[in-house]
Amino acid sequence: MVRQDKISYLLTGFHCTGIEPIYPDEPLIDLFIRTIISQGTTDELCDSTMNNLQLKFNSWEDILTIEQPELANMINVCGLSNQKSNSIINLLNWVKSTFNKMDMKKIQIWNSERIFKELTSIQGIDLKTASIFICIGLRRDVFPVDIHVHRILIRIGVNSIYTNPDKIYKLVNPFIPVGKEFFLYAHLIEHGKFICKSSNPKCNSCMFNEHCDYFIKKNEWVTRAFEA
Numbered sequence: 001m002v003r004q005d006k007i008s009y010l011l012t013g014f015h016c017t018g019i020e021p022i023y024p025d026e027p028l029i030d031l032f033i034r035t036i037i038s039q040g041t042t043d044e045l046c047d048s049t050m051n052n053l054q055l056k057f058n059s060w061e062d063i064l065t066i067e068q069p070e071l072a073n074m075i076n077v078c079g080l081s082n083q084k085s086n087s088i089i090n091l092l093n094w095v096k097s098t099f100n101k102m103d104m105k106k107i108q109i110w111n112s113e114r115i116f117k118e119l120t121s122i123q124g125i126d127l128k129t130a131s132i133f134i135c136i137g138l139r140r141d142v143f144p145v146d147i148h149v150h151r152i153l154i155r156i157g158v159n160s161i162y163t164n165p166d167k168i169y170k171l172v173n174p175f176i177p178v179g180k181e182f183f184l185y186a187h188l189i190e191h192g193k194f195i196c197k198s199s200n201p202k203c204n205s206c207m208f209n210e211h212c213d214y215f216i217k218k219n220e221w222v223t224r225a226f227e228a
């Protein structure tokens with residue numbers, strides 16, 4: 001069961017900060033590659049790796065002229081380099097063959113259903129990566145659930161059953177107010193990085209601790225999570 005009241009609780013808390021997240025302003029293909037590289041690494045390492053790639057290659061098409069291990073080596077510092085380099089190469093090949101050039105602008109005329117279907121058919125592009133791209137890059141009403149978002153939603157108790165991010169994604173999306181997807185996602189990402197961290201969350205300084213299942217009933221939460 002999805003607790004709509006807890007989604008409202010999160011939205012109200014983030015509204016009270018007065019911070020309005022800003023969409024990144026970069027070409028769609030850059031944003032997609034950044035999304036792939038950013039998984040499981042820090043913003044700093046991701047940014048410096050992206051900068052290095054942009055300096056090294058005149059266009060993303062040039063990546064297709066090198067071997068996959070070479071690309072893996074270039075992004076090695078961000079972790080999962082074999083997986084990420086394969087995903088990037090598969091994405092670039094798909095873009096080139098679908099749009100006849102290294103540009104994704106035309107994807108904007110597709111409906112979201114088609115975009116999800118096509119993107120997740122690319123080897124290495126999962127639901128999470130596709131939904132982040134659609135939410136942030138295409139600015140559509142899709143609420144991505146990555147590891148930070150998943151962790152916070154479970155801890156707060158938006159969904160009381162411990163389940164994987166893809167299932168949470170499908171469960172909670174119908175409950176996110178239209179137009180609030182990016183706002184909530186962007187705030188949760190920051191909250192997950194600095195307050196509700198995977199280990200040693202800073203519960204005592206968290207604005208949501210009053211109604212957070214994890215904080216109020218820590219042991220019960222852990223038991224329930226691992227029994228489910």
Ligand code: SF4
Nearest residue numbers: 196201203206209212
């Ligand atoms: S109270 Fe603790 S566990 Fe709950 S959301 Fe805040 S930091 Fe996370």
